[in-house]
Amino acid sequence: MEGLLQGFVTILEPVNIAFCFVGALVGTLIGVLPGLGPTATIAMLLPLTIGLDPVTAIIMIAGIYYGASYGGSTTAILVNIPGEAQSVVTCIDGYKMAQNGRAGAAIGISAIGSFIAGTLGAVAIALVSMPLIEFAIRFGPPEYFALMLLGFVVLLVLARGSVVKSLLMIFTGLLLSTVGQDVITGETRYAFGVVELVDGISIVTIAMGIFGMGEVLYNLEDLSRRSVQHVPLSKLLPTREEWRRSTGPIARGSVLGFLVGLLPGGGATLASFVSYALEKKLAKEPERFGQGAIEGVAGPEASNNAGATGSFIPLLTFGLPGNPVTAILLGALILYGVTPGPLMITTNPEIFWGVIASMYVGNVMLLLLNLPLVGVWVQLLRVPYRYLFPPLVLFMVVGSYSINNNVFDVGALLVFGLIGYGLRKLDFEPAPLILAFVLGGPIETNLRQSLMMGHGEWQYLLERPIATTILALAVVIAILPMFDAVRGRLREARAVNEL
Numbered sequence: 001m002e003g004l005l006q007g008f009v010t011i012l013e014p015v016n017i018a019f020c021f022v023g024a025l026v027g028t029l030i031g032v033l034p035g036l037g038p039t040a041t042i043a044m045l046l047p048l049t050i051g052l053d054p055v056t057a058i059i060m061i062a063g064i065y066y067g068a069s070y071g072g073s074t075t076a077i078l079v080n081i082p083g084e085a086q087s088v089v090t091c092i093d094g095y096k097m098a099q100n101g102r103a104g105a106a107i108g109i110s111a112i113g114s115f116i117a118g119t120l121g122a123v124a125i126a127l128v129s130m131p132l133i134e135f136a137i138r139f140g141p142p143e144y145f146a147l148m149l150l151g152f153v154v155l156l157v158l159a160r161g162s163v164v165k166s167l168l169m170i171f172t173g174l175l176l177s178t179v180g181q182d183v184i185t186g187e188t189r190y191a192f193g194v195v196e197l198v199d200g201i202s203i204v205t206i207a208m209g210i211f212g213m214g215e216v217l218y219n220l221e222d223l224s225r226r227s228v229q230h231v232p233l234s235k236l237l238p239t240r241e242e243w244r245r246s247t248g249p250i251a252r253g254s255v256l257g258f259l260v261g262l263l264p265g266g267g268a269t270l271a272s273f274v275s276y277a278l279e280k281k282l283a284k285e286p287e288r289f290g291q292g293a294i295e296g297v298a299g300p301e302a303s304n305n306a307g308a309t310g311s312f313i314p315l316l317t318f319g320l321p322g323n324p325v326t327a328i329l330l331g332a333l334i335l336y337g338v339t340p341g342p343l344m345i346t347t348n349p350e351i352f353w354g355v356i357a358s359m360y361v362g363n364v365m366l367l368l369l370n371l372p373l374v375g376v377w378v379q380l381l382r383v384p385y386r387y388l389f390p391p392l393v394l395f396m397v398v399g400s401y402s403i404n405n406n407v408f409d410v411g412a413l414l415v416f417g418l419i420g421y422g423l424r425k426l427d428f429e430p431a432p433l434i435l436a437f438v439l440g441g442p443i444e445t446n447l448r449q450s451l452m453m454g455h456g457e458w459q460y461l462l463e464r465p466i467a468t469t470i471l472a473l474a475v476v477i478a479i480l481p482m483f484d485a486v487r488g489r490l491r492e493a494r495a496v497n498e499l
Contacts, residue, residue, distance in 0.1 A: 003345070004126050007353030011361050016059050019052070020358050023060040024365045027067020028373075031087075032075055038068030039324045039434075043207035044396050046332055054336035055351050059358045061332060065308060065325055066118065066362045070370055073110040073301055077103055087304070089272045093289060093296030100292045105238040109246050109294055110301040111370040115363050117254040117302035121309030122359035124258050129345075129356070132317040136342035139318075141449035142461050146470035148443045151320055152436070153474040169423075169432035176201055176433075177440025184448055196408040203331030205400055206437060209413045210430050211324070212396050214420020216389050242294045249279050249299030257303030261310020271307030272300035309359055315340055316352060319442070324431045327438040 011017060030041040042064055049057035072087035077094035090110065097106040139147070156166055179190045180200030191197040238246065256278065257271035279299040280289045289296050314320040319341035321327035333340050338348050345352045400413040423430050454460020462468050 003349060003353045004357065006349060007355075007357030008360075010055060010350050010354035011059065011357040015053075016056050016354070016358075017361065019056050019060040020063045020362055021365055023063025024067040024362050025369060027064035028071035028366065028369055029067075030064075031068035031071020038065050039207070039211045039328065039431075041068055042325060042328050042332075043204065044212045044392070046204045046207070046328065047400065049332070050335070054333075054338055054348075055354050057336060058329070058333065058338075058351055058355055061329055062312075062355050062358055063362050063365075065329075066305075066359070066366060067369075070111065070114050070305070070366045073114075073297075074107060074370075077106045077110065077297070087272075089276045089300040090297055092276070093291070093293050096290070096292035097294065097297065102242075102292065102294075105242055105294065106297050108371065109238050109242065109298050111367055113246065113250045113253070113298045113302040114305040115367040116250055117257060117306040118309055118359060118363040118366075120254045121258050121261075121306040122356060122363070125309065125313060125356050125359070128313065129317060129352075132313065133342045133345055136317050138466060139342065140464070141446040141453065142464045142467040143470065144318075145443060145446040145450055146461070146467040146474070147318060147320060148439050148446070150470050150474040150477070151439065153478050156432075156478075165428050166432045169428060169430065170436040173433040173436025173438075174440045174443075176206070177437045178444070183441065183445055196404075196406060201412070201437075202404075202409065203328065203335070203438060205409055205412045206416055207324075207328050207331070207434060208396050208400060209416025210420035210423070210433065213393070213413060213417025214424060214430070216392055216396075217417060217421040218424045220389060238294065245294055246298035248282075249275070249295045250302040252278065253299040253302030254306045257306030258310040260303070261307035262313050271310075272304040275299040275303035312355065312359075316344060316355070317342060319344075321435060321438060324434045327435045330438050 011020060026045065027038065027041060031038065042061055045064060046061070049060055052060070073090045073094065076087040076090040077098050094106045094110070097103060152170060156163055156170070177200075179197055181188055181198060188198055253271075253275045256275055260271040260274055276289075276296060276299060279295045280286050283289065283293070283295065308325075311321075311326050315326045315330060319330065319339065321330045330340060333351075338344070338351060396413060397410055400409045401407065420430060423433075450461060451458070454463075461471070
């Protein structure tokens with residue numbers, strides 16, 4: 001409680017609360033715009049925070065994340081286009097509600113459900129952070145290596161699309177992370193004589209290029225105006241019956257989303273899909289789903305916001321990002337000279353507790369922002385893409401140049417932008433690349449330190465109980481899908497024999 005009180009003292013400083021508000025507002029704005037999600041937004045705005053105090057910068061970035069998690073639902077409901085990946089499920093019933101004349105109720109329950117889930121998630125973080133940190137203090141290099149390896153395995157198992165493509169993305173990310181000076185020997189690797197690569201490739205440049213510039217180029221293929229559903233501002237509150245139907249999904253979505261957010265590779269997107277599947281399974285009339293069921297909006301919206309909050313736990317307590325947003329946030333923390341992990345609460349308590357307290361304050365701000373500004377967001381959605389993206393590109397170019405005042409970074413931004421566009425066109429998921437790039441340095445360092453501790457013997461990893469348990473869990477998670485595949489083929493073969 002003392003730590004949380006210190007966090008509120010930090011967030012309520014005028015400069016911090018101002019930047020929290022700016023982050024929440026900008027995050028909501030970008031979340032509303034189709035095609036740009038929180039990852040691209042944070043990547044684009046990261047250069048602006050470099051001159052700020054680390055506490056203020058992280059609070060602003062966290063505000064952007066919460067805001068984008070809120071804002072994407074407006075686009076999904078009104079235009080049937082998700083502002084970002086975690087709002088995909090909201091399209092199913094949210095747009096149907098809009099077509100049925102209940103767009104206001106859908107937006108209202110989305111904002112209120114997200115507020116409840118985000119607040120409960122922040123309370124849960126305050127409750128479970130300390131026990132997790134006490135456990136994480138026992139971790140050394142072998143345990144951290146095993147935990148990061150587990151993260152990669154979970155990422156592969158939960159990956160959308162081809163596992164081979166995800167493996168290629170992870171390999172590419174790890175390869176890019178080796179560019180620059182070796183952290184142990186100090187030797188330069190894979191710079192090919194380019195002086196600008198001696199310090200490695202900036203996470204800001206890669207993230208802005210692949211997610212920001214890549215998304216812009218991809219979305220420029222579709223410049224059409226969208227037909228937007230009309231929303232009377234006087235009808236933003238659900239009816240008593242809609243409230244009754246939404247209470248259970250919001251409660252279940254809050255708990256489920258927070259738990260899924262703890263998983264490496266989990267987070268808001270996976271949480272929303274799991275919540276929708278659960279609510280449809282529990283419904284007395286599952287046929288209503290897809291036809292405008294408010295439960296199909298309330299559950300996933302609560303779940304994705306709780307998932308966004310829960311994903312901060314592995315980042316703050318173990319220094320392990322679970323999704324691209326927290327991977328960029330980890331890169332930002334390292335950029336500011338802050339090392340996330342169990343010692344963060346003693347070395348940088350103002351950042352640790354300030355971020356947690358900002359979740360409470362940010363959720364209140366977002367509720368007050370989202371409901372009154374629905375009319376503004378609706379008008380913004382009518383602006384053609386060709387007017388929106390030129391200033392975004394200019395902003396990214398200026399931002400990349402400002403990092404080191406070097407034209408090389410602008411060239412690198414354009415190269416990674418083309419790579420990001422190519423990945424989208426070829427249906428490669430870029431998220432594993434960013435996660436692998438951010439974790440590449442720590443996983444290499446921890447592995448080499450573990451081998452040094454064990455005098456070069458790999459068996460040393462298996463002599464540490466916690467590391468052995470985590471590695472065994474990684475093997476089990478990797479093998480389980482194979483059993484499911486074999487079982488499915490056996491069922492198919494049995495069905496063929498019966499015919």
